Amino acid sequence: MNRAWIVIPMYNEATVVGDVISRVKTVFPNVVCIDDGSTDGSPEVAESAGAVVVQHPINLGQGAALQTGISYALEDPNMTSIVTFDADGQHRIEDAQAMVERIDSGEADIVLGSRFLDSRTKIGPMKRAVLKTAALQSRLATGMNLTDAHNGLRVFNRDVASRIHLTQNRMAHASELVNQIAEMKPRWVEHPVEIIYTDYSKAKGQSLLNSVNILAELFLR
Known part of the structure; x- marks a missing residue:
């Protein structure tokens, strides 16, 4: 029987996180939110919606929040x-459920979301070009034939999760x-x-500038 945990990093997400958690819990009862130094009451909203909340004392970034959630x-x-599920409302619980089912069936150890495998996601040409370039760089670096290397909706089985160590x-x-x-094979x-782009999710980091920052980190780190 599946016992999936939903890991939601959040930073000042009080506006939307309660609704996100309520929707998630209609399918997945086990939800942990990582409060990454919020100052707007997000932890209280998340707890009221039924999530376990683990707090970082200061903002450490999404990678650190994901690692904390995985460890929990x-x-x-x-x-x-x-x-892994974003707090800003851009992910669909129906997609997450279908991805978990592919893990449950034994088809895969990891299921990675891609916004480029169908035409549902409405995305501007410049942002599309930036994300496609990031995916190409990732393919060249790892040999994994990914179409979307920076999608936050992912599902790991327990064995893979235990071997993830984000720094x-x-x-x-x-x-x-x-x-x-890629190293785990x-x-x-x-x-x-x-991916549902709203004014809120764009303001929280889904802008074109954020995509350019992704490329900068890829090529300059």
């Missing part, structure tokens, strides 16, 4: 998979994670997902 979920001896705290953590996966697949 691994403490549950019955945990079978971990889903890059900010956007570079996504590239570090792909590199670690697990069974992996991409899964088509829809």
